[in-house]
Amino acid sequence: MSFIKAQNSNLWEEWVEKYGKTFRYHSWFGSYHLGTMDMRAINYVLSNSTMFPKSERNRKALARVLGPGLLSAELHAHKRQIPTQNPSFGPAQIRGLAPTFCEKSNQLRDIWLDLISGNPEGVTIDVLQGLGRATLDIIGTTGFGYEFNSLQDGDEDELAKAFAKIFDSEEELTRFKILKSVICGGLGIPTEESRRLENNIAITKRIGKRIIEDKKVLLIQEEKEGAASSARDLLSLLIKSNMAQSTNSDQSMSDEEVLGQISTFLAAGHETTSTSTAWALYALTLHPTVQTKLRQELLTSGLGDSPSMADLEKLPYLDNVVHEVLRVHPAAPMVARQAVQDAVIPVGESYKDVYGISHNEIRVQKWDTVMVPIKAMNRSKDVWGDDALDFRPERWDDLPHW
Secondary structure: OOHHHHHHHHHHHHHHHHHEEEEEEEEEHHHHEEEEHEEEEHHEEEEEEEOOOOOHHHHHHHHHHOOOOOOOOOOHHHHHHHHHHHHHHHHHHHHHHHHHHHHHHHHHHHHHHHHOOOOOOOOOOOOHHHHHHHHHHHHHHHHHHHOOHHHHOOOOOHHHHHHHHHOOOOEEEEEEEEHHHHHHHHHHOOOHHHHHHHHHHHHHHHHHHHHHHHHHHHHHHHHHOOOOOOOOOHHHHHHHHHHHOOOOOOOOHHHHHHHHHHHHHHHHHHHHHHHHHHHHHHHHOOOOHHHHHHHHHHHHHHOOOOOOHHHHHHOHHHHHHHHHHHHOOOOOOOOEEEOOOOEEEEEEEEEEEOOOOOEEEEEEEOEEEEEOOHHHOOHHHHHHOOOOOOOOOHHEEEOOOO
16 A cells, blocks of 8 residues: 555655665565566567557556547557547647647636736635646647637536546545455446446547537538538547548448547546646746746747747747656656566666576566556656756756766
8 A cells, every 4th residue: 555655756766775676566466566667678668569568457447438549449459540540640730739729828827817916915726727627628629629618617518527527536545445446346346436437438428429420420511512621620630531541441440439539638638738737837836947047938939929839849948848847747657568478578787686696687477567667767866867856957958868
């Protein structure tokens, strides 16, 4: 339970200090997890996705919630979905979404300014809530052409409420709750939590199917009329690409897979973005010198309130700040990969086992789990130098040579 309750990266750093860069620890039901901060070993694991995919249990858990989208698809399905989705995520398509990002960001700014001006004695602002609503509106509009209007109406949208309840993480994790989830989930025994989850999943599927059908009708109508498609959201582009490949059943995505992309867009682009932005604002409050330098760059750029993606790329210090925020506060502190066969993982540095014997490779057995500690690696002094724990955007102007 210490691994669950502690800040995982901090605990990981303690273990590295005590046991070295490579170690093994007990997990549930007598299984083992491999932990390593050896860069060569991590590179090998992440570069061999067929040998070390996401664990089947985690993939199925994601698939239950998100459907067969890109995040939860099996390896062969994942590879098949990529060509269909690539046209939706091209540079031109992504750049075309910038106006929506600016519009919603400016709307949130104005809401906060109104709160401040209306309370001359000061007001407490829930920054994370505001960012969450703004990013929800952004991903709704740009991801699948759906207007949540969360900034205007709050959390009243049916789809938004259902999705929020699916990923509600406010309940404290206890030994009993974890054990109950593992046993009941493994045996397929319904619980109050699982029934509530299924109800909210059903809501997201119902609304998602309606969104997809409306888009198909519009695309077919535009094709009949010979008109250029007016839709620019990612889902419309994906459906259009998928319809173009419909004659090739081996490459096209099923309706269920297309439906899974709506939940995938929300899961991948909503809370991750709002939380990272909140961390950025927090970091700037702790480092006023960085804040002043960034503000100066923005004010002297002359870009105004609605810069394009090309404009933003001309701001080097902003780029440094974003990189540093994601280094210190990564959206995914840790990822797990599971060996689907016995394997030998090369290491950059030899390590000693509990018997004091040195090894130049790591041997893992089929179904062993390999943990990749992203946040701990991002805070490693071996990688980033003695100031690895410091928030210093200037480091990105002179990165270490690994």
